[in-house]
Amino acid sequence: xxxxxxxxxxxxxxxxxxxxxxxxxxxxxxxxxxxxxxxxxxxxxxxxxxxxxxxxxxxxxxxxxxxxxxxxxxxx
Amino acid sequence: xxxxxxxxxxxxxxxxxxxxxxxxxxxxxxxxxxxxxxxxxxxxxxxxxxxxxxxxxxxxxxxxxxxxxxxxxxxxxxxxxxxxxxxxxxxxxxxxxxxxxxxxxxxxxxxxxxxxxxxxxxxxxxxxxxxxxxxxxxxxxxxxxxxxxxxxxxxxxxxxxx
Numbered sequence: 692x693x694x695x696x697x698x699x700x701x702x703x704x705x706x707x708x709x710x711x712x713x714x715x716x717x718x719x720x721x722x723x724x725x726x727x728x729x730x731x732x733x734x735x736x737x738x739x740x741x742x743x744x745x746x747x748x749x750x751x752x753x754x755x756x757x758x759x760x761x762x763x764x765x766x767x
Numbered sequence: 768x769x770x771x772x773x774x775x776x777x778x779x780x781x782x783x784x785x786x787x788x789x790x791x792x793x794x795x796x797x798x799x800x801x802x803x804x805x806x807x808x809x810x811x812x813x814x815x816x817x818x819x820x821x822x823x824x825x826x827x828x829x830x831x832x833x834x835x836x837x838x839x840x841x842x843x844x845x846x847x848x849x850x851x852x853x854x855x856x857x858x859x860x861x862x863x864x865x866x867x868x869x870x871x872x873x874x875x876x877x878x879x880x881x882x883x884x885x886x887x888x889x890x891x892x893x894x895x896x897x898x899x900x901x902x903x904x905x906x907x908x909x910x911x912x913x914x915x916x917x918x919x920x921x922x923x924x925x926x927x928x929x
Binding site: 703 | 797
């Protein structure tokens with residue numbers, strides 16, 4: 692696994708914050724860099740992948756550990 | 768016929784009700800986060816939430832001042848569309864939202880602005896209700912009219928009236 696360049700902690704935040712935080716953080720990355728978004732909002736399960744596909748950023752991996760959803764995104 | 772742009776969204780914010788400001792702010796900020804070109808046109812009751820919270824009264828004659836008195840301007844003073852209960856409903860709703868980490872509409876509005884959502888006040892409503900440009904929050908687009916809103920809606924793949 693490549694190194695994660697940025698971690699977005701959206702735990703405890705509700706819709707639409709995880710997506711807004713991801714979008715803001717993505718602006719600070721350069722193409723090809725990786726970021727991980729951690730969220731506890733169940734809506735993020737579908738919202739982060741939907742945001743990624745809408746913006747053309749690649750969802751590399753998603754996982755869940757003890758109620759925390761993690762998404763690894765590669766910046767377009 | 769002109770093709771609609773899938774990356775363009777326009778919302779007509781007609782209601783100034785708290786429970787309708789939420790979907791307006793959530794959808795507009797999220798669409799901007801999705802990379803869409805978003806504009807929100809605030810008209811009729813929808814214009815009152817754009818008045819700065821420190822402005823107690825708007826209006827330029829007895830009637831418009833009375834209207835503002837019955838419908839306090841400012842986003843923080845917006846009431847629910849139902850269960851008003853003399854302000855109790857609004858207070859409870861904001862409490863519940865905070866408890867569930869749902870951001871307040873005014874904070875989502877600021878996020879939307881930061882993400883590039885264009886906020887357009889309706890010129891006709893400003894004249895009708897006697898609301899001056901300097902009584903409204905910063906960062907708004909120029910006041911516009913129905914024709915400008917319609918021209919944009921005809922190109923937007925998503926147009927909503929909230």
